[in-house]
Amino acid sequence: MTTIPDSLTTTYKRWAALDQRPQGSFRWRPGSWSNRFTRVDAPHLEGVNLEASVKEAADDAAKALGGVGDRIDRNVVRALHSPAKLRDTDGSPNPQAVATAFIAAMVWGYGTSGYGPYRTARVLSTDPRAMEHLIEIASIAQDPEQGGRAAFAKISEQRAKGERYLKYLGPAFGTKFLYFLTAASDKVETTPVLDAVVRRWFRDEAHETLYTTWWDPDSYAKYLGLLDEWREKLPEANGSALLEREDVELLIFASARGDADLWLTSDDLVRPEELSLGELLDAVKVEIDQLAARPREDNREGPDLLRQLIEWVERDDAVSEGGTL
Structure with missing residues (x-):
């Protein structure tokens, strides 16, 4: 059993005292994403309109958040990953919906940084079967007999063969896609994000080594195991209900960034628009x-x-x- 780091316990108590307030919305730039997918060198995926995917994400965000589509949050992105949304009425995968979900996950992941559209386009351009592979990963992640860990392992296995299987999609952002795919389904366990911020927190605070530069299934399994262990122990501090894996990941991220005081006490929990x-x-x-x-x-x-x-x-x-x- 691994001791819960004091920094996580402190962040949890602050969050619990505020009735476990959710992470807020933040600004993104729909125009920048649309422009990237309308360029001459934009990815060309059969049967998929990437500009329409950006528009759908912005429209859904506008409806959910009462704005003009330039703000987004976890709930908006999660809804776009719903199993019902990703499939047609006959049960077959809907490539357009999967593309929209993937782009929304990348929008959420890259946040206010300006290089998100380029990085996402590179993933879709470099793998000649990118949509086929995204659909495959979505299907595995939402399959009750497989789930997020199996999807992670699939990417690891294909990469080990030296294939261009979703090349340039590393675990730091790939697990964001897996997170939303699993969080949107009530048939599988949620598998949260393991990125560089989380990895460094585990190194510095928990003295645990995880890897995010390649798809390492053992690291991901260790990470999920610790989340499960801690989500059961943290509520004992004040008798709260059992936490979800994603709750612990959110608290780790806040602790790692050192901004728990900011976003856990802010009135609207809005991220700053500037890139820090x-x-x-x-x-x-x-x-x-x-x-x-x-x-x-x-x-x-x-x-x-x-x-x-x-x-x-x-x-x-x-x-x-x-x-x-």
């Missing part, structure tokens, strides 16, 4: 890890130099004060 230095550094660290993991002879000095740059920037008082770019 912390978010930018998180993104760069993921890129460095991926570069270092490549089996090449000529990339040894590059990652080390980039890490030195990161360490230098992190020592700057602007980062510790939460400055923005």
Whole structure:
């Protein structure tokens, strides 16, 4: 049994005192996503209109949040992953709906950063059978006899064969898709996000090693096991009801980011529109890890130099004060 880190217990108590308020909505840029999918070099997927997918996500967000579609939250994205939504009336997969769900998951994952549309388009362009594979993963994740762990293992297995199976979709963002697929179904266990922010929190606070630079099923199994262990123990602090896995992941994210005081006490729980230095550094660290993991002879000095740059920037008082770019 792994001891629950004090930082998680503290964050949980603060959250419980506020009646377990949900994570709020945040701004995104539908126009940027639409523009990426209307370019000459945009992915061309048979039977799928990616611009229409962006519009549907924005329209659904506008209806749910009472705005103009430029805000989004977990509930909006989860609804787009509903098993009924992803299939036609005859039970066959609906490629357009799956594409919309995937894009919505990426919108939520990339948040306010400007490189989300490019990264998502790269995943859909590089794998010549991208939609077939997304549909396959969605089907496995929502299958009561398989679920999110099986979907994770499927991607790992295909990648190990050296195939271009959803190439450039790493676990950090791939598990966001798996999270929404499983959270939207009442037939499977929810499998939350395992990204670089969560990985570093486990390293620093729980002294547990997890991997997010490649699809490592053992890491994901360990992660889910700890979430299950802690979700049963945390409520003992004040006699609350059993937590869900995704609740613990949310608390870990808040603890890792150091912004639990901000979003757990804010009136509307809205993320800042600007890209913070912390978010930018998180993104760069993921890129460095991926570069270092490549089996090449000529990339040894590059990652080390980039890490030195990161360490230098992190020592700057602007980062510790939460400055923005």
